Amino acid sequence: MLEVQGVTTVYGAVRALDGVSLTVEPGSVTAVLGANGAGKTTLLRTISGLVRPSSGRIVFDGTDITNASVEDIVRRGVSHVPEGRGVIGELTVEENLRLGGLYKRGEAMAPKEVYEMFPRLLEHRGSLTSKLSGGERQMLSIGRALVGRPRVLLLDEPSLGLAPRLVAQIMGMVRRLADSLGLAVLLVEQNARSALSVANRGVVLNLGTVVADQPPGELAADERLRHAYLGF
Amino acid sequence: MTNFLDYTLNGISTGAVYAAVALALVLIWRATRIVNFAQGAMLMITTYIASSVISSTGSYVVGVIVALAAGLLIGALVERVLIRPVEHAPPLNAVIVALGLYTFLVALAGMIWGATPRSFPSAFSIRGYTIGHTQVLFSPNDTFIVLVVVAVALGLAVLFRATSLGLQMRAAAFAPEVAQLLGIRVGRMFTLGWALAAFTGAIAGVLVAPSTFVGPNNFDPILISGFVAAVLGGLDSPPGAVVGGVLLGLALSYVSGYEGSALVPLAALVVLVLVLMIRPSGLFSTTSERRV
Numbered sequence: 468m469l470e471v472q473g474v475t476t477v478y479g480a481v482r483a484l485d486g487v488s489l490t491v492e493p494g495s496v497t498a499v500l501g502a503n504g505a506g507k508t509t510l511l512r513t514i515s516g517l518v519r520p521s522s523g524r525i526v527f528d529g530t531d532i533t534n535a536s537v538e539d540i541v542r543r544g545v546s547h548v549p550e551g552r553g554v555i556g557e558l559t560v561e562e563n564l565r566l567g568g569l570y571k572r573g574e575a576m577a578p579k580e581v582y583e584m585f586p587r588l589l590e591h592r593g594s595l596t597s598k599l600s601g602g603e604r605q606m607l608s609i610g611r612a613l614v615g616r617p618r619v620l621l622l623d624e625p626s627l628g629l630a631p632r633l634v635a636q637i638m639g640m641v642r643r644l645a646d647s648l649g650l651a652v653l654l655v656e657q658n659a660r661s662a663l664s665v666a667n668r669g670v671v672l673n674l675g676t677v678v679a680d681q682p683p684g685e686l687a688a689d690e691r692l693r694h695a696y697l698g699f
Numbered sequence: 700m701t702n703f704l705d706y707t708l709n710g711i712s713t714g715a716v717y718a719a720v721a722l723a724l725v726l727i728w729r730a731t732r733i734v735n736f737a738q739g740a741m742l743m744i745t746t747y748i749a750s751s752v753i754s755s756t757g758s759y760v761v762g763v764i765v766a767l768a769a770g771l772l773i774g775a776l777v778e779r780v781l782i783r784p785v786e787h788a789p790p791l792n793a794v795i796v797a798l799g800l801y802t803f804l805v806a807l808a809g810m811i812w813g814a815t816p817r818s819f820p821s822a823f824s825i826r827g828y829t830i831g832h833t834q835v836l837f838s839p840n841d842t843f844i845v846l847v848v849v850a851v852a853l854g855l856a857v858l859f860r861a862t863s864l865g866l867q868m869r870a871a872a873f874a875p876e877v878a879q880l881l882g883i884r885v886g887r888m889f890t891l892g893w894a895l896a897a898f899t900g901a902i903a904g905v906l907v908a909p910s911t912f913v914g915p916n917n918f919d920p921i922l923i924s925g926f927v928a929a930v931l932g933g934l935d936s937p938p939g940a941v942v943g944g945v946l947l948g949l950a951l952s953y954v955s956g957y958e959g960s961a962l963v964p965l966a967a968l969v970v971l972v973l974v975l976m977i978r979p980s981g982l983f984s985t986t987s988e989r990r991v
Contacts, residue, residue, distance in 0.1 A: 515880060541882040549880060557873045566870050569863055570882035570888075615882065 468493050468546065468651045469514070469619050474523030474549070476506075476513045476675075483509040485675040486523070486580040491619060496641060498683070499661045500664035501696055505672040507655040508550060511621045516540045525620070542570050546617035550624045553608040556597035560588055563596055563607055572677035574616065581610035584640075602633040606616035609640070620644065626658045634658060638665045659697040663687060671696050675681045701833060705950060706956035708837035714948020715848040719903035720925025721932060721940035722852065723896040728891025728934045729872045731778070738799040739922030740804035741777070741897050742904035743915065745770045747812050747911060750819055751911050759820055767829050767901050770963025774897025778890045786889070808915040816914030825909065851899055852941045858895075859937070870891060908978045920964060924951070925969045942982065 469491040476484040484506045491497045494583040499507050512518045514525055516537040525533045532540050541547070554563050561578055568575025577647035585606040591599060596607060605625055612620060622641065626634040640664040644650050647678060656662035663669050663683040671692060679692055693699060720738065727735045735741075745766040751761030781800060785792040823839040859865035870878040871888035879885050903925070904918065911917045928947045932939025947970060954966040974981065 517876065517879075521853055537879040538882050540886050541880060549877065549879050553880075555870055555874045555877060558869065562866055563862065566881050566883070567876070568868060569867060611881070 468528060469653070470526040471510070471514065472526065473524065474513055474520045474522045476509050476518055476520045478509075478518075482675050484513060484520070487672070487675070487677055489670050489680060490550060490678065491653050492667075493618065493647045493651045494645055494696055495667040496645050496652040496665055497670060498659070499653060499655045499671045500608045500657075500662060500669055501672035502673075502698075503657070503675075505696075506675040507672055508623055509675075510672070511547055511549075511623050511655055513603055513651065514540075515545060517547075538570075541617075544616075544618040545621065545669070546612040546615060546619065548608050548612045548619040548623060548625070551627055554596040554599070554604050554611070556595060558596060560596055560599070560607060561592045561613050564588075564614055567611035568616075570616050576616055578614070582615075584591035585610055600631075602637075602663075603630050605629065605633075605637060609637075613644070613648075617650070619653070620655045622652060624657060626654055626656060626661060629693075634661050638662070641665055660699050683699060701835075702956060705836035708835055708841070708851070709956075710949035710952030711945060712837065712841035712844050712948070713907075713952060714928075714945035715845045716903050716907045716921065717948050718922045718941045719851060719899055719906065719991075720921055720936060721929035722855065723903065724902040724929040725932075725934060725937055725940045725951055726896035726899065728929070729891050729937075730868065731782065731793075731872075732790065733782065733793040733797065735896065736794065736922070737738040737777070737800040738900050739918045740801040740808075741770070741773055742900035742921075743885075743913070743918045744773065744804055744810060744902035745897070746819065746904035746918070747808055749901075750817060750908070751812075753820060758912075760821040761823060761907050763948045766849060766899055766905055770897040770899075771902030773895045774900075775824075775890050777897070778835070778893035781822050782888070782893070783822050783889075789834055789864025790835030802929065806917045812913075812915075814915060815910040816835070816917055819908035819913050821907070822907035832850045840909070847906060848904060848941075848944075851902055852937065855895070855899075857935055864891075907942045923964065924948075924967055927967050927974075930981055931974050933984025936981065936983035938983055 471487055471489050474484055474487045475482060485511060499510060501507055513520050520533065524531055527545055528545060532543065564578040564581055586609060588607055589596060590637050596604065599607065599667055625637050639663050643656060652682055654662055654666065663686060666683050669678055669681060669683050669686040671698055679686060723738055724735060725781045726732055729819060749766035751763040752765045781796050782793060785796055790912045821840045823843050824842045824873055825838045827836050827838050833975025859869060867883045868888045868891065871883055871885040875885050907921055928943040929940050931947060949964055950970060951963050955963050
């Protein structure tokens with residue numbers, strides 16, 4: 468559904484991505500793993516159009532979206548949940564949710580459906596999101612992405628700064644979203660173990676290149692890979 | 700005592716105009732984090748346009764409508780053509796562009812309309828109301844000014860608080876990148892913010908022109924007062940702009956009444972310095988101060 472073909476992204480003299488290729492299929496979770504600076508976030512930013520690759524192509528549903536605008540890529544159904552503080556602190560929870568679906572007009576998911584998925588958010592619907600806890604913010608930014616009924620979800624470090632119990636909850640939710648909504652999820656994570664626990668495939672990045680692209684079981688069984696890149 | 704009443708009434712009316720200019724500055728600050736020093740020159744141009752249309756058609760209403768439409772257009776054009784290229788550059792670049800635009804517009808107005816200020820009609824009578832046997836320093840036209848500014852402020856409040864367009868504009872202002880990732884056309888929101896600001900400025904221009912006259916530099920003091928009012932209220936806050944405008948209008952009216960009008964520009968700058976020393980983020984701002 469989403470194909471990244473030989474993408475190279477350059478920041479000044481640094482090749483943040485160097486010929487990266489991967490595919491993401493509907494109903495599946497692809498974990499992108501690797502150390503800090505491996506190019507994980509750059510990969511997501513390149514797919515969503517925030518940075519432009521210097522070569523390679525990104526194809527969604529058979530259409531080349533490499534040079535489409537950020538807004539158009541979202542509107543086509545590729546939703547990027549940025550790392551950490553993606554919620555807008557000056558707006559309320561409900562306003563954040565409404566924003567996620569404005570481009571869909573009538574077809575957007577009602578905030579009610581998101582509250583059913585995340586009852587904690589309902590309690591805070593009228594408060595500014597700057598008052599939310601880290602876990603609640605994460606739920607809000609994922610929920611907000613879902614409001615636009617995307618087909619691909621790009622998640623950047625959803626576990627960042629969360630307690631282990633919450634991490635497990637978020638990962639379980641990612642799995643359910645892929646299964647129940649048929650979403651194609653590209654899950655960027657430092658926390659390799661929890662990401663692999665819900666992934667269909669694991670892609671390991673190192674210094675901007677793909678060093679492994681395998682089912683999670685094989686990745687976890689490869690001691691050399693695990694020690695070198697995954698840290699467990 | 701009658702003096703005090705007069706100065707207060709007069710302060711409310713001039714304060715309303717300051718509030719409108721401050722609103723224009725706040726709209727642009729919120730949308731693009733730029734202080735638009737060309738605001739005064741932009742509203743000078745739209746007021747000249749109003750003046751020309753009024754003298755050729757004889758209709759005040761037509762002149763004002765054309766001026767407001769010109770405001771929307773000029774605001775959008777300035778953002779798209781001049782500001783867009785420096786939006787991601789250091790803030791000083793945009794300031795220099797705005798100052799350059801100010802110089803250009805003042806020179807352009809001089810070339811087209813000449814340097815001699817001309818008078819401008821008021822919408823209603825400027826003879827003060829008579830209460831009992833005393834005439835107060837507040838006229839039907841002052842009532843009109845206050846009502847128009849209140850309507851503009853309420854209109855903007857409804858736009859920002861109650862419509863999805865306003866929600867998108869706020870999101871684009873607070874977090875442009877996140878807004879983009881939510882499919883919001885951030886560039887369009889910025890253009891719209893500038894257009895609305897220039898529209899609000901154009902309103903301020905036609906409201907104040909009967910007392911300042913229309914000349915290439917006649918609106919410079921209004922920009923300074925509007926800027927002080929915006930800083931006083933908090934550059935981020937539209938309600939702050941309105942309150943700041945009225946407070947400043949009152950303060951300057953008392954200074955002018957009791958101490959003489961020559962001290963007014965100085966008093967405005969004293970207020971600016973005091974605000975920056977005591978509460979640099981303004982009375983209503985929710986964000987912390989910036990060091991520039």
